Amino acid sequence: MALTIRPADIIKAKVVDFLIEKFDGVVIGDEVVYGSSRKVVDLLALHSGETYAIEIKSAKDNLRRLPEQISEYSKIFDHTLVFTTIDHLPKIKQFAGISIFEVGGDNTIEGRILEKRNNVLKSEMLATMNASFIRKRLNILGFRDSDDIRKKAMRASKVAIHTLLYNYFMEKCIVPYELFLEERSNRTEVDDLILLSNRLNVE
Secondary structure (H helix, E strand, O other), rough: OOOOOOOOHHHHHHHHHHHHHHOOOEEEEEEEEOOOOOOOEEEEEEOOOOEEEEEEEEOOOOOHHHHHHHHHHHHOOOOEEEEEEEOOOOHHHHOOOOEEEEEEOOOOOEEEEOOOOOOHHHHHHHHHHHHHHHHHHOOOOOEEEHHHHHHHHOOOHHHHHHHHHHHHHHHHHHHHHHHHHHHHOOOOOOHHHOOOOOOOOOO
């Protein structure tokens, strides 16, 4: 029996191609777990030391969860990008602080990224990362409990924790992404997306 291809996955494949074309050296992850809520972002892009949370909304998707998603993304990722069709564009334009892109039926994508970065939170960035990774990278000695490690790490600066998070994502996403690039042809097909999938677990 043939698998059903979701409209959101078709858009996601187009978005991956858009990111590769527009941002030299970008690294992309698919369905990445984040924050204390352990929810999943559709796509994660890493470029020039900044993190981009990417939400996909096809014409068949509803926008009920979008306000919560935007709020959660703003606590962890530098930028929030929403890619959608013309059907949802008027409603999504009502949200502030996000970069909106319209995906056309002819494979065109129009929009721009806001220069202003989100005001990320140290606690949520730390909650995203594996506790053993934090302990090792920040040289936290004498602590084994995950909560104690993150509490100790809160003493680090926001810049230091942001850099740590970027490196954490990069380590988790780079190998699947390089494999994806090796297998991908001239453009991304929906079947290629599974190679990008890397659900990050939080201890």
